[in-house]
Amino acid sequence: MKALAPWLLAATLSLAAPLSEAITLRVANQGDVQSMDPHSLNESLQLSFTGNVYESLVERGKDMGLTPALATKWTQTSPTVWRFDLRPNVKFHDGTPFTADDVVFTFKRAAGEGSDMKGYTNPIKEVRKVGDLAVEIETTAPYPILPDTLTTLGMMSKKWCEENKAERPVDRRKGIENTASFKSNGTGPFRLKERQPSVRTVLVKNFNWWGKSEGNIDEVVFTPIGNDATRVAALLSGEVDVMEPVPLQDVERIKAAGLNVLQGPELRTIFLGMDQKRDELQFSSVKGKNPFKDVRVRRAFYQAIDEETIKSRVMRGAASPTGEMVGAAVRGFQPDMNKRPAYDPDTAKKLLAEAGYPNGFEVGMNCPNDRYVNDAAICQAVAANLARIGVKVNLMTETKVTYFPKILRRDTSFYLLGWTPITVDSHDVLSSIMATPTDKGQGQFNLGAYSNAKVDELTLKVQSETDQKKRNEMIREAFRIHQEDVGHIPLHQQALAWATAKSVQLTQLPNNYMYFKWITQKSSPK
Amino acid sequence: MLAFVLRRLVQAVLVMLTVAFIAFMLFQYVGDPVTNILGQDATPEQRRQLRSDLGLDSPFPVQFARFVGNAVRGEFGLSLRQGRKVSSLIAERLPATLELTLLAAVLALAIGIPMGVYSALKRGTFASQAMMTASLIGVSLPTFLIGILLILVFAVTLKWLPSFGRGEVEAFGPWTTGMTSVDGWRHLILPAITLAVFQLTLIMRLVRSEMLEVLRADYIKFARARGLSDRAVYFRHALKNTLVPVMTITGLQIGGLIAFAIITETVFQWPGMGLLFIQAVQFADIPVMAAYLCLIALIFVIINLVVDLLYFAVDPRLRVERTSLAH
Numbered sequence: 001m002k003a004l005a006p007w008l009l010a011a012t013l014s015l016a017a018p019l020s021e022a023i024t025l026r027v028a029n030q031g032d033v034q035s036m037d038p039h040s041l042n043e044s045l046q047l048s049f050t051g052n053v054y055e056s057l058v059e060r061g062k063d064m065g066l067t068p069a070l071a072t073k074w075t076q077t078s079p080t081v082w083r084f085d086l087r088p089n090v091k092f093h094d095g096t097p098f099t100a101d102d103v104v105f106t107f108k109r110a111a112g113e114g115s116d117m118k119g120y121t122n123p124i125k126e127v128r129k130v131g132d133l134a135v136e137i138e139t140t141a142p143y144p145i146l147p148d149t150l151t152t153l154g155m156m157s158k159k160w161c162e163e164n165k166a167e168r169p170v171d172r173r174k175g176i177e178n179t180a181s182f183k184s185n186g187t188g189p190f191r192l193k194e195r196q197p198s199v200r201t202v203l204v205k206n207f208n209w210w211g212k213s214e215g216n217i218d219e220v221v222f223t224p225i226g227n228d229a230t231r232v233a234a235l236l237s238g239e240v241d242v243m244e245p246v247p248l249q250d251v252e253r254i255k256a257a258g259l260n261v262l263q264g265p266e267l268r269t270i271f272l273g274m275d276q277k278r279d280e281l282q283f284s285s286v287k288g289k290n291p292f293k294d295v296r297v298r299r300a301f302y303q304a305i306d307e308e309t310i311k312s313r314v315m316r317g318a319a320s321p322t323g324e325m326v327g328a329a330v331r332g333f334q335p336d337m338n339k340r341p342a343y344d345p346d347t348a349k350k351l352l353a354e355a356g357y358p359n360g361f362e363v364g365m366n367c368p369n370d371r372y373v374n375d376a377a378i379c380q381a382v383a384a385n386l387a388r389i390g391v392k393v394n395l396m397t398e399t400k401v402t403y404f405p406k407i408l409r410r411d412t413s414f415y416l417l418g419w420t421p422i423t424v425d426s427h428d429v430l431s432s433i434m435a436t437p438t439d440k441g442q443g444q445f446n447l448g449a450y451s452n453a454k455v456d457e458l459t460l461k462v463q464s465e466t467d468q469k470k471r472n473e474m475i476r477e478a479f480r481i482h483q484e485d486v487g488h489i490p491l492h493q494q495a496l497a498w499a500t501a502k503s504v505q506l507t508q509l510p511n512n513y514m515y516f517k518w519i520t521q522k523s524s525p526k
Numbered sequence: 527m528l529a530f531v532l533r534r535l536v537q538a539v540l541v542m543l544t545v546a547f548i549a550f551m552l553f554q555y556v557g558d559p560v561t562n563i564l565g566q567d568a569t570p571e572q573r574r575q576l577r578s579d580l581g582l583d584s585p586f587p588v589q590f591a592r593f594v595g596n597a598v599r600g601e602f603g604l605s606l607r608q609g610r611k612v613s614s615l616i617a618e619r620l621p622a623t624l625e626l627t628l629l630a631a632v633l634a635l636a637i638g639i640p641m642g643v644y645s646a647l648k649r650g651t652f653a654s655q656a657m658m659t660a661s662l663i664g665v666s667l668p669t670f671l672i673g674i675l676l677i678l679v680f681a682v683t684l685k686w687l688p689s690f691g692r693g694e695v696e697a698f699g700p701w702t703t704g705m706t707s708v709d710g711w712r713h714l715i716l717p718a719i720t721l722a723v724f725q726l727t728l729i730m731r732l733v734r735s736e737m738l739e740v741l742r743a744d745y746i747k748f749a750r751a752r753g754l755s756d757r758a759v760y761f762r763h764a765l766k767n768t769l770v771p772v773m774t775i776t777g778l779q780i781g782g783l784i785a786f787a788i789i790t791e792t793v794f795q796w797p798g799m800g801l802l803f804i805q806a807v808q809f810a811d812i813p814v815m816a817a818y819l820c821l822i823a824l825i826f827v828i829i830n831l832v833v834d835l836l837y838f839a840v841d842p843r844l845r846v847e848r849t850s851l852a853h
Contacts, residue, residue: 034607034608034609035608035609040609118572170604170609177604177609177610177611178609181608181609181610196797197608197610198797198801198802198805199691199692199797200691223690223691223795224795225690225795226792226795226801226804226805227792227793227795229674229677229793230674230677230689230690230793230794230795231690233674233677233678233681233682233689233690234681234689234690236682237681237682237685237688237689238685239681239688239689239690370808399808401808401809401810405560439570444569444570
């Protein structure tokens, strides 16, 4: 089945690799990588794929811990200044050596017009060259998680970008296309050979890579297959070797066919939020007051939701119920606090009665139907659960394209959202989800405007505290308050599901990144 | 004749403007590309900036006028999703869709007409009954289901044919085709059959009923009375007269084929315009959606125009009536 073009064999064998034949890995994903530019879109598929071609200063290892990549060492020389020593003898795919100039250029590019990576560069004041192979990064304020935020920022060649007029990522507004969108020149273990957007993208091994590859893949053919059934069929018929995501209802079938399914908890936490700001809910039968301002109501909702059943029925087991707003892989996760209050409709009913709603009330709920795994079904289950304590939920499910603008306008009383802390650190969740919304971007996704001054204070402290132990205590305290207040109702971490042919061995990271350098394919008899 | 064509052209322009307006109206409700472009983490300030850069904050009539002006020049801007020119995206995808549609149309005609003729002539035989039953299934089964079933049988179970994509393609200038390689043909078969099934059964049933009608006509009886052979009666006189409505319907159905191609392309991950459109919808990629809808409307309008003109060419009565009115 694996017919290889003879010229490709010739091309890969010409470098005297001790191989009898080139090993091709065929990967299918639900969507396509939008661009080859590592700075154009801050999205996990995009960054995961380009992460095989472009490398960052610091990388995440198989345990999600930080490992040296293009920087061999980093030290904090003062609370706001970090020094990064760069790896010597690294060459871009076009043969240009990698130096401090490229790093300075990359940070400028990522912070400039058209870049979607500004979120990572915002805290940075300046990047200075302090030698051919060393840079200093100065932040505007103490920023202990700086190295964590640099793991997705691919380093580009200054010379190449200038020669190709790609000093900036493509600007969709100006109507001018950009070379970096369809060509690439990184330092990574794979280089781009062919790019046909939405059809196929081919990477080949970079034999001049500085590192030692653990895998044995010579060529990767990436194909987007949007239709779930077709993607499953392509795997079953042996036309692709790896595919993701696996639709939950097909997991058993794929296993039964003798293929591998890898499921692991994702970093993303799915939770419910409630409008705690308005004096009267927009979408409710209760007039003149906002029941969600009463912690007893929020707690009643929490205890009325049967997450175990959601896990087993709606998610077919592919979820880890959680009592915390971050998953286990995130720094600041508190193992002993990961407990949900017992599912108990009777207590919930009592709490509602105490709060003054013995017969419940009506409330509108908003929910996406194509963003998270079985999102609409989760909301339906929640609505059914709440009906048992007399709360009538008017559920409105819709596509993400209309859902997000609506809830970002805060036109909602009760909603479902998922959140992945991109820095793999709790501060991200504290500042985006739990802190009181301000116009400076804080609490931007705290759409129900949960607000507790103590949590705000701790969030600010956590941002600049460098002592990890003290910092963890602060995170713990903030999480405890948030839990006590029932600021949000966490539900679960959904599972990632990848499926592979029997011959493929790979590593799945909780942030859903797929590094081809870690993939091994045993050659199967033809 | 000229007046007729002119009248049709004016109508066509009106139709195009209406489609453009409806399309444009729809987009006001489709969703917010700003959130999609910037992702979840953008600040309100960044959102505002992008909104004004994209011209999304101008008044409605201004946005519409700008849209029509650009559309006339074939300029729909950059795809919000891919950051590439919409016109080049469409140009890239058009060959795939046309190739698939063409093959499906040829299949539908080449199989549908003979089957229709046969089932009309051999009414009541087992074979024609079987054809009628099968055609009923073909008409009623939704396209996506046929596609999935074909994949299940021929790709997953038998492993004879590939389940997705276009395979190897060869480029001739801006045109790409899979018809020059075995691999390309292997990839074409299942999607083309999927797309053709509905049209095929429709044409078959149409030919059959038209044929039955025509066979009852007086001139067929006279033809027989003249002692013409069966062959001459059926194929020279009967079938020829049957084909007039078939031609009209087929012409119109080519538009339908392109519309159905959306589903077939989605199921088979066929990199054509339909897939482009679906992906655009999921992302609220307004420029691509606008371009696609306008292009499809244009194709429909042109086909209608051509079919109207063909009436003139094919049906002498139309011409006669006009001249007799002039007397």
